[in-house]
Amino acid sequence: MLRIAVPNKGSLAGPAAEMLHEAGYRQRRESKELRIVDPANEVEFFYLRPRDIAIYVATGRLDIGITGRDLLIDSGAGAEEILPLGFARSTFRYAAKPGTVDDITDLNGKTVATSYEGIVAKHLADAGIDASIVHLDGAVETAIELGVAEVVADVVETGTSLRNAGLEVVGEPIMKSEAVVVRRTGADAEEPEVQRFLRRLQGVLVARTYVMMDYDCRVEQLEKAVALTPGLESPTVSPLHNEGWVAVRAMVPADEAQRIMDDLYGIGARAILTTAIHACRL
Numbered sequence: 001m002l003r004i005a006v007p008n009k010g011s012l013a014g015p016a017a018e019m020l021h022e023a024g025y026r027q028r029r030e031s032k033e034l035r036i037v038d039p040a041n042e043v044e045f046f047y048l049r050p051r052d053i054a055i056y057v058a059t060g061r062l063d064i065g066i067t068g069r070d071l072l073i074d075s076g077a078g079a080e081e082i083l084p085l086g087f088a089r090s091t092f093r094y095a096a097k098p099g100t101v102d103d104i105t106d107l108n109g110k111t112v113a114t115s116y117e118g119i120v121a122k123h124l125a126d127a128g129i130d131a132s133i134v135h136l137d138g139a140v141e142t143a144i145e146l147g148v149a150e151v152v153a154d155v156v157e158t159g160t161s162l163r164n165a166g167l168e169v170v171g172e173p174i175m176k177s178e179a180v181v182v183r184r185t186g187a188d189a190e191e192p193e194v195q196r197f198l199r200r201l202q203g204v205l206v207a208r209t210y211v212m213m214d215y216d217c218r219v220e221q222l223e224k225a226v227a228l229t230p231g232l233e234s235p236t237v238s239p240l241h242n243e244g245w246v247a248v249r250a251m252v253p254a255d256e257a258q259r260i261m262d263d264l265y266g267i268g269a270r271a272i273l274t275t276a277i278h279a280c281r282l
């Protein structure tokens with residue numbers, strides 16, 4: 001039975017549970033449940049703090065975990081990313097009061113407040129900067145106002161928290177993060193149970209990002225049409241009862257579907273429709 005660590009709280013918990021549910025796995029009904037078994041799918045889920053997940057997975061006692069790339073790197077645990085999941089996207093950046101820090105080199109001699117000490121210590125060391133770090137649990141943006149630090153290093157998504165604290169970003173992002181599946185470094189990722197779990201999640205990712213497109217077009221236009229909708233392997237082309245026409249079916253990226261429909265219409269395709277994909281195995 002595959003043992004999987006899932007975030008129990010915070011930004012990752014809701015979307016992770018939703019993705020697992022869409023992949024057909026049983027999820028807990030109540031936020032106090034710490035572990036559940038899904039016997040039909042031969043998996044057991046452990047609900048853990050997102051920050052601890054890479055540490056558990058690194059021990060090998062849990063086979064797989066879902067956490068943030070930033071949390072994985074910050075932990076320094078012996079676990080590696082095996083699949084990015086496309087949610088909880090964020091950047092990790094330095095920020096300070098306007099006019100106090102122009103670029104990274106100005107961090108020399110300053111104090112940086114952060115919840116991600118591992119990432120910041122390494123970044124400063126790699127850049128050859130001598131700064132002190134104050135570890136705070138959260139709401140680090142307030143640390144500057146309260147005189148605990150001159151600079152913060154924190155997760156930035158919309159930038160609203162920084163703006164509300166009267167701060168602006170300094171330098172380029174230290175890293176980009178999103179939710180990821182992690183596995184103990186060096187463990188066999190080819191294991192059939194692990195591969196089946198990854199295929200299910202990939203199926204959800206594809207169902208979220210692609211739609212199925214169907215249309216009819218004249219045989220003379222087929223090559224142009226197929227160039228617009230190449231599909232993943234190659235589109236399905238079937239004859240229509242009306243001679244000289246074919247029906248075409250291909251998966252297209254959901255965010256390009258409307259533009260592709262316009263282009264297909266422009267070359268004479270008709271009866272163009274898209275349908276949602278509910279589940280998929282590539």
Ligand SMILES: Nc1ncnc2c1ncn2[C@@H]1O[C@H](COP(=O)(O)OP(=O)(O)OP(=O)(O)O)[C@@H](O)[C@H]1O
Nearest residue numbers: 009010011012050068070088089090138155157177
């Ligand atoms: N506003 C946000 N938008 C997108 N991702 C975020 C946001 N805040 C945190 N994350 C991501 O969530 C993960 C952190 O999860 P964690 O549960 O530790 O903190 P949190 O979501 O801030 O919750 P809390 O601080 O309330 O415990 C990281 O991968 C981080 O990049």
Ligand SMILES: O=P(O)(O)OC[C@H]1O[C@H](OP(=O)(O)OP(=O)(O)O)[C@H](O)[C@@H]1O
Nearest residue numbers: 138139140155156157158159160161162
């Ligand atoms: O750029 P934004 O869209 O504002 O998002 C980023 C903020 O979201 C998270 O905070 P959270 O609400 O989890 O509080 P925390 O700082 O206590 O973790 C993160 O720590 C940032 O503060």
Ligand SMILES: [Mg+2]
Nearest residue numbers: 010011138139
């Ligand atoms: Mg937070």
